[in-house]
Amino acid sequence: MDDVSSIIFESAQRLLSDLSERVSAGRPMADCERADGWRQIEEMGLPFALMSEAQGGLGLSDAEAFELVRICGRNVVPWPLVDTMLANRFATQGGAAPAEGPIDTLGELTAEQKERAALARAMQMAGALDVILVMTISHVQERSQFGRPLAKFQAVQHSLAVLAGEVAAGQAAAEHAVARLARGGAAATLAIGIARARIGEACSKAAAIAHQLHGAIGYAREHRLHLYTTSLWRWRDEYGTQTWWTRQVGREVLAAGPDAFWPAVTGA
Amino acid sequence: MSVLAFPPPVESEAAETLRAEVRAFLADANAARTPLERAESWNGFDREFSRALGRRGWLGMTWPKEYGGHERSAFERYVVVEETLAAGAPVAAHWIADRQSGPTLLRHGTEAQKRAILPRIAAGECVFCIGMSEPDAGSDLAATRARAERQGDGSWKVNGTKLWTTYGHEADYMILFCRTSGTPADRHEGTSQLLVDMRMTSGVTVRPIHDLMGQHHFNEVHFEDAVLPPDALLGTEGQGWAQVMGELAHERSGPERFLSSIQLLIELIGALRGSESLAAQAAVGRLFAHLVTLRRMSRGVAALLEAGDDPTTHAAIVKDLGATFEQELPDIARSLVDEEPDLRSTSDFAAVLAYTMMAAPAFSLRGGTREILRGIIARQLGLR
Ligand SMILES: Cc1cc2nc3c(=O)[nH]c(=O)nc-3n(C[C@H](O)[C@H](O)[C@H](O)COP(=O)(O)OP(=O)(O)OC[C@H]3O[C@@H](n4cnc5c(N)ncnc54)[C@H](O)[C@@H]3O)c2cc1C
Numbered sequence: 011m012d013d014v015s016s017i018i019f020e021s022a023q024r025l026l027s028d029l030s031e032r033v034s035a036g037r038p039m040a041d042c043e044r045a046d047g048w049r050q051i052e053e054m055g056l057p058f059a060l061m062s063e064a065q066g067g068l069g070l071s072d073a074e075a076f077e078l079v080r081i082c083g084r085n086v087v088p089w090p091l092v093d094t095m096l097a098n099r100f101a102t103q104g105g106a107a108p109a110e111g112p113i114d115t116l117g118e119l120t121a122e123q124k125e126r127a128a129l130a131r132a133m134q135m136a137g138a139l140d141v142i143l144v145m146t147i148s149h150v151q152e153r154s155q156f157g158r159p160l161a162k163f164q165a166v167q168h169s170l171a172v173l174a175g176e177v178a179a180g181q182a183a184a185e186h187a188v189a190r191l192a193r194g195g196a197a198a199t200l201a202i203g204i205a206r207a208r209i210g211e212a213c214s215k216a217a218a219i220a221h222q223l224h225g226a227i228g229y230a231r232e233h234r235l236h237l238y239t240t241s242l243w244r245w246r247d248e249y250g251t252q253t254w255w256t257r258q259v260g261r262e263v264l265a266a267g268p269d270a271f272w273p274a275v276t277g278a
Numbered sequence: 279m280s281v282l283a284f285p286p287p288v289e290s291e292a293a294e295t296l297r298a299e300v301r302a303f304l305a306d307a308n309a310a311r312t313p314l315e316r317a318e319s320w321n322g323f324d325r326e327f328s329r330a331l332g333r334r335g336w337l338g339m340t341w342p343k344e345y346g347g348h349e350r351s352a353f354e355r356y357v358v359v360e361e362t363l364a365a366g367a368p369v370a371a372h373w374i375a376d377r378q379s380g381p382t383l384l385r386h387g388t389e390a391q392k393r394a395i396l397p398r399i400a401a402g403e404c405v406f407c408i409g410m411s412e413p414d415a416g417s418d419l420a421a422t423r424a425r426a427e428r429q430g431d432g433s434w435k436v437n438g439t440k441l442w443t444t445y446g447h448e449a450d451y452m453i454l455f456c457r458t459s460g461t462p463a464d465r466h467e468g469t470s471q472l473l474v475d476m477r478m479t480s481g482v483t484v485r486p487i488h489d490l491m492g493q494h495h496f497n498e499v500h501f502e503d504a505v506l507p508p509d510a511l512l513g514t515e516g517q518g519w520a521q522v523m524g525e526l527a528h529e530r531s532g533p534e535r536f537l538s539s540i541q542l543l544i545e546l547i548g549a550l551r552g553s554e555s556l557a558a559q560a561a562v563g564r565l566f567a568h569l570v571t572l573r574r575m576s577r578g579v580a581a582l583l584e585a586g587d588d589p590t591t592h593a594a595i596v597k598d599l600g601a602t603f604e605q606e607l608p609d610i611a612r613s614l615v616d617e618e619p620d621l622r623s624t625s626d627f628a629a630v631l632a633y634t635m636m637a638a639p640a641f642s643l644r645g646g647t648r649e650i651l652r653g654i655i656a657r658q659l660g661l662r
Contacts, residue, residue: 144281147281147659147660147661161662162662166661167656167662168652168656170656171652171656171659174659177280178280178282178595179568181280181283182571182575183567183570183574186570189286204570207564207566207567208568256559256560258563259562259567260562260566263562263563264553264558267547267551268544268551271543272365274566276297276573278566
């Protein structure tokens with residue numbers, strides 16, 4: 011990461027977390043607030059961030075681009091920002107102009123475009139998983155029952171340890187696929203399938219534990235937890251469901267047979 | 279920025295060149311082992327195999343040359359460890375020494391201890407066992423009762439009982455964790471590590487304990503007025519607790535924590551080969567995704583070790599996830615393949631399934647239980 015990209019990350023994080031805070035979990039944003047928010051996002055150039063520099067993008071490497079996508083996952087906002095970033099990249103690569111406003115359906119995608127979108131979802135999940143881990147740690151430290159913080163109960167500690175393990179594993183799988191993207195072709199496809207299989211499972215387990223440890227308040231619309239858990243439940247099945255991706259991986263492993271198994275693990 | 283980020287693994291060309299050499303060696307040296315023997319994984323004991331690894335420079339790889347090591351990176355060592363495990367090679371005659379006893383000696387041993395022992399480990403000629411657990415000190419290791427008392431002439435008199443000592447009956451040495459002053463109520467205070475020559479010390483009795491399959495790998499080791507020479511002390515008197523925690527970090531840090539059941543996965547893929555079943559594809563895809571992810575995380579732990587960082591929490595996460603992954607395997611295999619598990623079956627799948635099913639309970643016990651690991655992770659999260 012060079013200085014320019016870290017400045018981009020910091021300012022994106024600042025703006026998006028500010029906008030995310032304004033999404034009161036229970037109340038829709040007023041129209042003027044909405045328009046103003048998207049204007050700020052555009053001013054920062056975020057919708058065009060994944061385009062090539064020649065087309066007016068930010069000139070990010072793949073690794074940096076997906077880091078930016080992770081930041082988007084950390085801050086749930088009421089616009090399809092990541093989808094717009096992807097749509098503008100695909101459009102300008104095909105010689106078209108970027109879109110005027112937010113875009114929520116990408117239309118027909120080539121296989122390679124679908125893979126990139128699927129990986130973007132994985133990195134969004136990686137970002138959101140961090141948030142629910144942090145939210146849950148704070149909650150169990152702040153909330154007391156039976157005269158002590160929930161964090162002091164061993165059953166609670168162990169649930170959080172499992173949550174942290176799932177988050178770490180999901181993130182590792184997504185990061186692995188970003189690192190493998192440069193290899194292109196079947197290797198990249200396989201790594202994306204692995205990422206989606208693993209992080210999808212992490213989302214299920216992590217969201218369940220986060221809700222359990224938050225108690226009823228986490229199930230209330232006014233609490234922010236559901237902004238993240240419902241996003242995870244959606245993202246894990248978009249641009250190919252978790253099941254679809256998992257089967258792609260399995261089909262390949264089964265076709266290669268037992269002797270090819272370990273070399274496939276070390277080569278993946 | 280993440281709460282518990284794993285460093286990315288370091289890709290090294292030297293490591294990949296080495297991988298090809300190790301594979302070629304194993305294809306030959308390990309060819310005669312049946313799938314069931316391979317499934318025994320780290321319980322397979324073969325001194326000749328360990329010597330062969332030593333001759334190739336594949337033990338003590340990261341240690342200084344002056345102690346018989348080869349000054350190679352943690353990533354190169356990782357390749358040898360994972361390749362031997364994935365091949366189901368018999369590693370038991372060297373792996374405790376190579377993984378944890380050697381590094382403990384290197385860190386805390388005297389010059390004489392290091393010169394006497396490390397080159398023998400690196401040559402694959404020296405078997406170590408772990409003297410930690412006792413009848414009343416399992417997870418609660420600080421409750422150790424075994425004690426070594428300093429005699430007038432500086433020697434140590436040891437009394438007490440160690441339990442579950444893997445390959446204690448074959449070992450040349452034990453690293454004994456025990457009390458050197460105070461009482462069990464003093465907990466971490468007053469504990470030390472001592473080097474026990476298992477062949478030359480009188481007053482040490484090793485009794486076999488058979489596991490639920492009837493196999494003998496662990497033991498009870500009883501010390502009755504056993505006398506150790508003055509130079510048996512390993513490291514600093516009274517610092518046993520800090521030292522043993524460092525040793526455990528090494529014990530938990532490797533890929534053996536998710537690779538010990540890989541033979542079952544290989545048999546499962548063989549049994550399902552060509553299957554069009556969607557359930558089979560989904561299950562195998564999921565297992566493969568888990569395995570590749572665990573390996574990435576575990577190589578991240580190797581990167582921590584190479585950088586000299588404390589791998590304790592990251593290693594605990596990999597071991598906990600790895601044990602869960604491995605313990606799920608037998609039931610997943612049973613749900614996909616309609617075959618009765620049977621150790622004596624002529625079907626490799628059935629035999630390996632039976633073995634792994636019966637080995638599985640130990641995965642979340644040995645080297646620190648699931649509950650203890652989760653406590654370590656929770657502490658890192660600031661909950662205790
Ligand atoms: C195959 C195998 C090989 C082994 N090899 C060796 C060896 O070579 N050398 C050696 O020293 N030891 C060895 N061990 C012993 C191993 O380290 C111990 O089994 C382990 O530390 C647990 O101790 P325990 O068996 O006494 O169980 P206990 O400590 O009695 O635990 C029983 C159960 O209670 C739980 N428990 C205990 N304390 C707590 C707590 N505070 N909170 C929540 N739950 C708790 C445990 O997690 C476990 O589920 C081996 C064990 C096995 C299975």
